Amino acid sequence: CGVAEEIFEDAGEQKVDLMEEDFTASLRIYGAGGMRERVFEVLDLMSELIYTLSSDSLEAVRETFTKHLSLRASLVDIDAEVGGCAACSRSLRSIDLEDSELVEMLEQIDGIARVGEKQAQAFDAFKGWLSRNGPHDVVVDGANVGFFNARPDQGDSLSYAQVHRVVQWFQQRNQKPLLVMHCRHFSDSAKMSGADREKVEMWKRQKILYSTPAKMNDDWFWLFAGVWATKQAKKGTHVYMVSNDQMRDHHFQMLSTRNFLKWRERHWVNFFFADKSHSSEPSFAMPSKHSIRTQRATPDRKDLWHFPSSDKVGQWLCCSQEGPPQ
Ligand SMILES: [Zn+2]
Structure with a gap:
């Protein structure tokens, strides 16, 4: 042997x-x-x-x-x-993570996000924002939702309306969402209609949007927010992370596999829109009540x-x- x-x-x-x-x-x-x-x-x-x-x-x-x-x-x-x-x-x-495992995960994400002094400052600012405005019940990977059903390679742009329908779905169920999106989606050159800009203003007023800084990967922000919210959550409340990104990218391999898999199994939510119409309601695949592992x-x-x-x-x-x- x-x-x-x-x-x-x-x-x-x-x-x-x-x-x-x-x-x-x-x-x-x-x-x-x-x-x-x-x-x-x-x-x-x-x-x-x-x-x-x-x-x-x-x-x-x-x-x-x-x-x-x-x-x-x-x-x-x-x-x-x-x-x-x-x-x-x-x-x-x-089977969910113990507090000590959540802390371990947060420290690890924090360490990875701080690749330089500027990034470290930006991440500290984010953590400050979170503690003032969080915890949230649901963290939404905004770009992943906005590009669902879209073909960016064929000129399709991000659907702010689609993102908004996901945000509303949770708000209607008394769950507080946090939308994490890279700042390029809100720049002056972003392809947005007047109605899109109004939605963004509303998200800002409701303090549910965090626009992540340039030259930083937004993945670390939403992952940190999701794990942090899990850590803060009162007993009986369940934190969800909405994204169809399975995080198989090489950079996620910097995380401890065990903790990450464990967290993902309990908190990951996949979403789906039947079509691109304005009335298309999102549907979600929530984690099962018991762990499938x-x-x-x-x-x-x-x-x-x-x-x-x-x-x-x-x-x-x-x-x-x-x-x-x-
Ligand atoms: Zn049995």
Whole structure:
């Protein structure tokens, strides 16, 4: 098992990105060797990096549990809104970041945004603005919303009206949005109608718009605002981050993968407009009530697990039934 151990040592220090196959290969090795503790260590590590598993991986896990560890495992459909598992009678969990992890993430984003003295000043100004006007319930990646359904390469411009409909949707539900957009979208040369300019003035009056400075990536601003709002949120309120950008860009890899994936799973919201018409209402894919990710069935038991399928939505492998395999 020397190689697998080395791989996991590296992964522990985040030197390499481990793939799903690396984990299942290790599970097979440790399982076949009867190394129970190692199997559970691999699962704990895997659960932080690989959220859903292919059918092949689920089969590898199932075999490890039943054949090698003499534990039960069975495929079951679970509705992540309801959470209950019919096989073990336990509920899926909602796994969010601890305060310390949120602080860690904020410090990290802050560090990345401060590439120079000017940028550091701009970011401090932003944080000051946030503490005066926040926290917000929903952070909206304005450019991502405004360019939805648009083809900038064919001369389409950002739709301020589309952004406004998203803002209104949340306001109508008593949720306070924060719109983060780069300053170039508000310059004198920006393609805006009179009605667009009126909307922008309204956003400014309502203190829900933050226009990010030139020569800085607006991504760090909305991500910081979203994580900060999560940190400030009172119990029972849920902070949302609206964007279809999956943040797979290389620069997001500077963030701690574990914290970022964890935050994204609980707070990310994808949006959709059926068409470009002025009356087209946005629709949203909110995070499910319970986390759709590989998880311990109860936090204090390393041997009881639920694994969601990446191939079949709603299908899970329940390895949380106590007693010998049937
Ligand atoms: Zn179960």
